Amino acid sequence: MQARLQEIRSHDRVGRTTGELSGARWVDRFRGSSSLKDLRGAFRDRAEAFVEALRAAGAVVTISATFRPPQRAYLMHWSWLIVKRNLDPVTVPEMNGVEINWAHEDAEGNYSRQLSVIAARAMVEGFNIQGLGVAPALRSRHTLGFGIDMNIRWNGVLAIPDAYGNIVQITGTPRTGMNVQLRRVGESFGVIKYNRAGRDDPHWSDNGT
Ligand SMILES: [Zn+2]
Structure with missing residues (x-):
């Protein structure tokens, strides 16, 4: 040896x-960050606007990760x-x-x-990555400052304005970040739900990766 x-x-x-x-x-x-302030450029403003709209509408948003060095x-x-x-x-x-x-x-x-x-x-x-089925990526939207992991939930109907100020009544389930109507609201802000192969339930980014 x-x-x-x-x-x-x-x-x-x-x-x-x-x-x-x-x-x-x-x-x-x-150490990684869970603050929206550590996101990059215009995406930081878009993410802050989306999360602010969610919270103002009564949703509970728990952010677990943003920037990862x-x-x-x-x-x-x-x-x-x-x-x-x-x-x-x-x-x-x-x-x-x-x-x-x-x-x-x-x-x-x-x-x-x-x-x-x-x-x-x-x-x-x-x-706390022993449960992952694939290796954490060396480069991802998180390491570039364009990724957010967040848990979103609400009760009843969520009435939330999209980025254009139109109120969207989200009546469907699940009442989580996986909701298709909520996904469209996120898109209007430029915050895109993970849309590639496999599942990454808490993950949103600037481009869906
Ligand atoms: Zn993520």
Whole structure:
């Protein structure tokens, strides 16, 4: 294994063997935001207008994520692959500005895949991504400042103005962000419900991805 590490060290893109060891402490670094203020440019204003309209109409909006630093996405992506797809921790590529060492050593100073996986698992649990069916994306609308995860709910009929000031009476179900009528209201503001393959129930963005 030592020979293998030497070999990998000779490449400059993978197999960092210096820096701070991986583990749960990394979960508190490069923190993500749940504030609309951390969204980018015009999309921030559109998202604020949509959420304000929702709340004024009586909906309960709980925002869990907006901007996610690319460094955090990197930590989530690779720890997930190590734990859920059996990726060898020593093969994780480096990211500039993230001085993490994914390769733990045993008491004799040899690379320990087992200890390395244990440390990655602590990160996956800290990020609370053990239930995901795919690896968190390295680049997404969140890392660019154009994505929001939010839980939306209301009781009865939701009467909400669209971006043009027309009141829309939302009578159908579900009374959540998955409601088709609400989706159209969001579109009028330029806030688009996730519309690609699979499900991402809380996710809205500038372009539906
Ligand atoms: Zn999202």
